[in-house]
Amino acid sequence: MTVSNNSMTGVGLVTGGASGIGAATVQALLDAGVRRILVADRNEELLHKFRAQLTQTYADADVEVAVVDVNVEDQVKGMVAQAVDKWGRIDYCLNAAGVAGGGGKIGETALEEYERVININERGVFLSLKHQLAQISKQEPLNPGPRSQRGAIVNIASIAGYKAIPGAVAYTTAKHAVIGMTKVAAVDYTGQQIRVNAIAPGWIDTPMTRNSPGAAQMLQWGTQPERCPAGRPAQPEEMADVITFMLSERASYVNGTTWQADGGLMTK
Numbered sequence: 001m002t003v004s005n006n007s008m009t010g011v012g013l014v015t016g017g018a019s020g021i022g023a024a025t026v027q028a029l030l031d032a033g034v035r036r037i038l039v040a041d042r043n044e045e046l047l048h049k050f051r052a053q054l055t056q057t058y059a060d061a062d063v064e065v066a067v068v069d070v071n072v073e074d075q076v077k078g079m080v081a082q083a084v085d086k087w088g089r090i091d092y093c094l095n096a097a098g099v100a101g102g103g104g105k106i107g108e109t110a111l112e113e114y115e116r117v118i119n120i121n122e123r124g125v126f127l128s129l130k131h132q133l134a135q136i137s138k139q140e141p142l143n144p145g146p147r148s149q150r151g152a153i154v155n156i157a158s159i160a161g162y163k164a165i166p167g168a169v170a171y172t173t174a175k176h177a178v179i180g181m182t183k184v185a186a187v188d189y190t191g192q193q194i195r196v197n198a199i200a201p202g203w204i205d206t207p208m209t210r211n212s213p214g215a216a217q218m219l220q221w222g223t224q225p226e227r228c229p230a231g232r233p234a235q236p237e238e239m240a241d242v243i244t245f246m247l248s249e250r251a252s253y254v255n256g257t258t259w260q261a262d263g264g265l266m267t268k
Helices: 021-032 044-057 074-086 111-136 171-188 207-211 211-224 235-245
Strands: 011-015 036-043 060-066 092-095 151-156 194-201 258-262
Touching: 011 021, 011 074, 011 111, 021 036, 021 044, 021 111, 036 044, 036 074, 036 194, 044 060, 044 194, 060 074, 074 111, 111 151, 111 171, 111 194, 151 171, 151 207, 151 235, 171 194, 194 235, 235 258
Parallel strands: 011 036, 011 092, 036 060, 092 151, 151 194, 194 258
Antiparallel strands: none
């Protein structure tokens, strides 16, 4: 499945790109040959630190950054415009910006917490898709041939898009919505050489899960061998390998799907 070096020649755009699955995917895309990439995140300090690391490791790459709150439409629109103004197009988009969310049972969940999680994890994906697709639909296909594509997008869903996560009504609701949006986007743009897919990770060892008490508890719960055959959390790089494949022309006939990458958790 590994995408060979220098096989991906287009422009990358990753939201939530300064840490976790987003950062791992940025590096995977660069390893696959992408040499123009915009990394967006709302954490400005982390974003610039990550860019400095990337420019040392990938000296021939042109790495741009954008401080973006995906819940603010003008910022999302500006993010896409920044990439297009610099490079003329966007080809490989990952929408990875997201937050964990707990809050207890529905009757104990504050409206503010519900809206916070929904706005970033659902509204943020919608706004990103809206402006990415508006741009990609105007582009010429990247390469000639039957596998050619105008662009490809992957959204980060979750196994929470398929099953209830105890005490996480907002997160579960948002991830169900991401899977639905992915299907609608794929259908809306079918025939235009644009592919939209999602990935549904299980429990991933990322800063988001380590730094959130509720998510850390779910991480431990979801990787117990009696629930998850893998018996361990995944590393972000394992998700990045799948995402990079889904964005590449090697996945040219994959559209409107959500790939479960959960160590077998959903089989039990």
